[in-house]
Every structure is written in C-alpha cells, then in structure tokens.
Amino acid sequence: MDRGNTTAGFVLLGLFNHTRAHLFLFVLVLTVAFNSVVGNALLLLLIHQDRRLHTPMYFLLSQLSLMDMMLVSTVVPQMAAGYLMGKKFISAAGCGFQIFFFLTLGGGECFLLAAMSYDRYVAICHPLRYPVLMSWQLCLRLTVASWLLGAADGAMQAAATLSFQFCSRNEIDHFFCEAPVLLRLACGDTSAFEFFMYICCVLMLLIPFSLILMSYGLILAAVLRMRSTEARKKAFATCSSHLAVVGLFYGAATFSYMRPTSSRSANHDKVVSAFYTIVTPMLNPLIYSLRNSEVKGSLRKCVTRCAALTSKDALAGLDLAGGTKGKGIQ
Numbered sequence: 001m002d003r004g005n006t007t008a009g010f011v012l013l014g015l016f017n018h019t020r021a022h023l024f025l026f027v028l029v030l031t032v033a034f035n036s037v038v039g040n041a042l043l044l045l046l047i048h049q050d051r052r053l054h055t056p057m058y059f060l061l062s063q064l065s066l067m068d069m070m071l072v073s074t075v076v077p078q079m080a081a082g083y084l085m086g087k088k089f090i091s092a093a094g095c096g097f098q099i100f101f102f103l104t105l106g107g108g109e110c111f112l113l114a115a116m117s118y119d120r121y122v123a124i125c126h127p128l129r130y131p132v133l134m135s136w137q138l139c140l141r142l143t144v145a146s147w148l149l150g151a152a153d154g155a156m157q158a159a160a161t162l163s164f165q166f167c168s169r170n171e172i173d174h175f176f177c178e179a180p181v182l183l184r185l186a187c188g189d190t191s192a193f194e195f196f197m198y199i200c201c202v203l204m205l206l207i208p209f210s211l212i213l214m215s216y217g218l219i220l221a222a223v224l225r226m227r228s229t230e231a232r233k234k235a236f237a238t239c240s241s242h243l244a245v246v247g248l249f250y251g252a253a254t255f256s257y258m259r260p261t262s263s264r265s266a267n268h269d270k271v272v273s274a275f276y277t278i279v280t281p282m283l284n285p286l287i288y289s290l291r292n293s294e295v296k297g298s299l300r301k302c303v304t305r306c307a308a309l310t311s312k313d314a315l316a317g318l319d320l321a322g323g324t325k326g327k328g329i330q
Contacts, residue, residue: 036282068281108150114208
C-alpha cells in the first residue's frame, strides 16, 4: 500500500454539500456560531465590568466562556473557508494545532466544570467558610490546573496522532481535524494507540464527572436537611444552571467519545461534533443568563447604561445641529 508523507497535509471534505438544503443548514450553523461567540463575549464583558460579579464563581464562569469562544473559533473558520472558498486543504501543522486546541479546550472544560461544582458545594454546604475554602488563590490554581491538564492531553494526543504514516489518499471525512477520524487514514496498526486514547478520554471524562457527582451528592444531602423551603429553592436555583451545562457537555462528550467503534459512522460523527463544538457553547451563556438573577440584573444595568449613553449622544447631536443652524440664520 502507498504511504503518504505526514507533512503533505490533508483535505477536509466538510460538513455540507452545495445544495439548497445544505446551504440553509450552513447559514444556520454559521448563525449559531456567531451567536455563540457574541453570547460568550457578552458574558465575559458583564463579569469583567460588574464588580458584583467579581467572585470565584463568576471568574470560573468567565473561563468557561473563554474556552467556548476559543472552541468555536478553532473549528468554524476552517469549515466556513472550506465551504465558501473551496479551501479544504489543511497542512499537517494546522491539523495538529486543531487537534491540540480542540482537546485542550474540551479537557479543560471537564476539569473546570468539576471546579465549579466544588465552588457550589462550598457555597451551599459551608457558606460561612466560603472565603477560606474557596479563596482566590485556590480559584486561580484550579483554573490554571484545568488549562494545563487539558493542554497536556491535547499535546500528547496531537503529537502521537501525527506520528503515524498516512495513506496516499489523505481525505478526512469531517469538517475539522479530530484524532479518532484522522487515525482512520493511518496505514499502520493503530489499535494500541486507539486503546490508549480511549483510556485517556475515559479518564478525562470520568474523573471530573465523579468529582461533580460527589459534590452534588453532598449538596443534595445538605439541601434535604434544610428546614426552610425558601432556602431549598435558593440552593436549587444556584445549582440548576451549572447542572444544565454539565448535562449538555457530558452528554455530548460521552456520546461522541465513548461509543463503540462498530456503531460509529462519518455522518453521525459530524452531527455530534457540530453539536458539541458549536451548539453547546451557544447554550451555555443562555442558560446562565436566563436562570441567574445576578447575570440578568447585570445585563439590564448594562443595557440601561448603553441606552442612556445613546440618548445623550443623540441629544448632543441635536444641540450641535441646532446651534449650527442658528449661526447660519444669523
């Protein structure tokens, strides 16, 4: 069998064909991606501008928004360029960087969600000791650890994947470089690495998920001991947004990476990856903005301030126009 050079690059076949139905779907996906970037950027801006949101909980949320923005930016531009301009070729280095950033951000989110669950556990079960148990120093350490663990997994898998020799037909039936899909083009035996990669994915998913389950088990026990109905409602409201995000993230990730190989198909992989990399990042800021009173209050405050500035600028423009007109009459 012919073997290709790994430095030659690859051809991404993409997500859509050039039909009317696929054009509509492409525009829809592009709209979702745009809303995802704007929504997460807005949430980042609100957390940065509003001093009431300068807490460990919202700092961790800002990191989640940053990861989601970067995830969309890693995948969508290449897909859009391939569909609109026919630039489907991607170099081996570009492919490696996509795998690295995709796994860095995905793995980082796993551990960041675990850190956020610990933050909720401390806030509900030990509210008086919150400044000590969830100090800013610990918050920063958890954040840096999330990024570093994700980056270690991304670098290891990207380097190992690109170390294989690939067959002469270097076409990837996907819209971005993803390690499991790329391995299908390898000419040699990849079973040992696929098993190792599967173990890595299981550990990256199950260890943080176990910590999340442990945190929410303790939270549930504490909530059930509460006598006040109002306190219970407040506790559930505090956790509901995070639980919804965890459900979306782990549901898509588990379906994407822990399915048996026999049940996989290229089209199913594309749809699941599109949901995981484009739709879920759009839903995260919506969940936190719709179910969180502090974020909604900050958003209303920001909108009111922008409206006031716009009105002031408009009045200044009218005054300037009126003054200029009066001088002309004189």
